[in-house]
Amino acid sequence: MKPRTAFDKMWDAHRIADLGGGTGLVLIDRVLLHERTGGIALKSLADAGRSVHAPAHAFATMDHVVDTLPGRTDRTTMPTGRDFIVATREAARAAGITLFDLGDSRQGIVHVLSPEQGIVLPGVTLVCPDSHTCSQGALGALAWGIGSSEAEHALATSTLRVQKPKTMRITIDGRLAPGVTPKDLALHLLGRFGSAGAKGHVVEYSGEAVRALDVEGRLTLCNMATEFSAFSALIAADETVFAYLKGRPYAPSGAAWEAAVADWRDLASDEDAVFDVELHVDAGEVCPMVTWGTSPQQAVRLDRTVPAFDAVAGRDTREAYDRALAYMGLESGAPLIGLPIDAAFIGSCTNSRLSDLRRAGALLQGRHVAPGIRAICVPGSSMVKAAAEAEGLDRIFLAAGFEWREAGCSMCFFAGGESFGAQQRVISSTNRNFESRQGPGTRTHLASPETVAASAIAGAIVDPRTLA
Numbered sequence: 001m002k003p004r005t006a007f008d009k010m011w012d013a014h015r016i017a018d019l020g021g022g023t024g025l026v027l028i029d030r031v032l033l034h035e036r037t038g039g040i041a042l043k044s045l046a047d048a049g050r051s052v053h054a055p056a057h058a059f060a061t062m063d064h065v066v067d068t069l070p071g072r073t074d075r076t077t078m079p080t081g082r083d084f085i086v087a088t089r090e091a092a093r094a095a096g097i098t099l100f101d102l103g104d105s106r107q108g109i110v111h112v113l114s115p116e117q118g119i120v121l122p123g124v125t126l127v128c129p130d131s132h133t134c135s136q137g138a139l140g141a142l143a144w145g146i147g148s149s150e151a152e153h154a155l156a157t158s159t160l161r162v163q164k165p166k167t168m169r170i171t172i173d174g175r176l177a178p179g180v181t182p183k184d185l186a187l188h189l190l191g192r193f194g195s196a197g198a199k200g201h202v203v204e205y206s207g208e209a210v211r212a213l214d215v216e217g218r219l220t221l222c223n224m225a226t227e228f229s230a231f232s233a234l235i236a237a238d239e240t241v242f243a244y245l246k247g248r249p250y251a252p253s254g255a256a257w258e259a260a261v262a263d264w265r266d267l268a269s270d271e272d273a274v275f276d277v278e279l280h281v282d283a284g285e286v287c288p289m290v291t292w293g294t295s296p297q298q299a300v301r302l303d304r305t306v307p308a309f310d311a312v313a314g315r316d317t318r319e320a321y322d323r324a325l326a327y328m329g330l331e332s333g334a335p336l337i338g339l340p341i342d343a344a345f346i347g348s349c350t351n352s353r354l355s356d357l358r359r360a361g362a363l364l365q366g367r368h369v370a371p372g373i374r375a376i377c378v379p380g381s382s383m384v385k386a387a388a389e390a391e392g393l394d395r396i397f398l399a400a401g402f403e404w405r406e407a408g409c410s411m412c413f414f415a416g417g418e419s420f421g422a423q424q425r426v427i428s429s430t431n432r433n434f435e436s437r438q439g440p441g442t443r444t445h446l447a448s449p450e451t452v453a454a455s456a457i458a459g460a461i462v463d464p465r466t467l468a
């Protein structure tokens with residue numbers, strides 16, 4: 001048999017029919033929803049008099065527009081937030097699907113709670129009306145973001161028409177240096193290959209550096225594949241993933257577990273599998289990174305300066321470059337280290353898991369954020385929050401002057417409610433630095449949680465490895 005990639009194997013196992021022109025009718029194993037887009041799909045489905053085909057395999061959560069202030073209620077800080085919450089709650093109940101509601105100990109950002117609960121498993125197809133669904137490919141699944149009308153179709157039929165994507169393998173050889181994180185790797189790839197670098201491809205991350213990552217680090221890496229314009233990303237499941245999933249609530253158990261693991265072992269790309277595109281990166285070249293502009297590709301080594309136009313001319317137009325600098329209040333050649341910040345944000349489906357909070361917490365222990373800096377930590381799920389509190393991380397963050405919040409997307413994206421304010425410079429562990437992403441006029445610099453924590457202490461962007 002012709003050698004196949006991990007993607008080919010999942011595609012072949014889920015293709016129900018060939019619809020011609022490279023389009024397949026694909027079986028969908030899991031549909032995930034959140035209140036910002038999922039309630040719309042559920043309601044439209046109900047209005048059409050249709051029901052959910054496999055309610056046991058559809059899950060909804062409240063994450064995008066929920067209040068994350070301590071002691072939150074249904075009254076969100078976002079003007080129309082409550083409508084989304086109530087509509088999704090009612091529609092999820094009527095549809096008979098599992099809802100991780102406010103107050104449920106399992107509630108959280110959809111891409112954080114799904115691996116945590118063992119909903120995403122190696123080899124499954126999983127869709128969600130959210131662009132960061134690619135994160136979940138970190139467990140060896142084929143997971144991708146869709147629109148609300150596609151979600152409706154997937155809910156009603158457990159199938160979707162999909163244009164078969166091309167394949168790309170990015171092999172990361174060697175090891176990341178100490179203090180260099182998966183987030184830095186994701187930003188390095190964006191800085192090097194550009195935000196159209198993986199356009200329309202399913203990216204398989206492989207190589208020694210990827211194998212060495214824990215599941216949470218893999219989730220961070222796969223998370224930013226959408227910033228890379230990829231159809232999705234995946235990392236073939238291995239012992240690290242099996243160990244992570246064992247005993248999770250929705251993972252198979254008993255004899256079914258053994259059988260599942262045996263199947264999952266066959267899902268890796270065959271040795272001679274051919275990819276449409278192959279890229280190689282030396283992990284040793286990756287350094288702590290930060291973005292300087294308003295696109296995730298406008299990322300550089302943190303110890304560098306804002307690049308001159310000539311250095312990015314292959315990708316950014318003069319207009320886009322000038323506009324980004326004006327928006328960010330920066331000039332060509334300005335050093336990034338030492339740039340004063342107003343706020344620091346640790347959260348989002350990129351970097352709000354327990355390991356992220358532990359690494360940031362280790363830097364914050366016994367230290368305090370600089371005067372005048374607003375610092376916020378939002379755990380990615382209620383489970384992450386509880387686990388962090390059980391080991392005292394909340395006390396470290398609070399003593400350091402951080403706010404310690406309830407789980408949700410919070411100020412990763414501005415939903416019409418809370419924001420940092422115009423012209424405020426925010427160092428952020430999130431994934432998007434678009435204009436006004438974190439609020440009208442807010443200036444976002446993307447970085448790792450370590451860089452965010454260290455910069456909050458310094459009151460300016462710093463390399464976390466040099467924190468005295």
Ligand SMILES: CC(C)[C@H](C(=O)O)[C@@H](O)C(=O)O
Nearest residue numbers: 036037064129130131132413
């Ligand atoms: C609101 C939602 C549809 C959106 C997405 O698709 O990604 C959000 O999660 C984001 O990160 O911008």
Ligand code: SF4
Nearest residue numbers: 132348349409412413
């Ligand atoms: S945390 Fe941010 S990027 Fe992730 S799903 Fe929520 S809004 Fe989107």
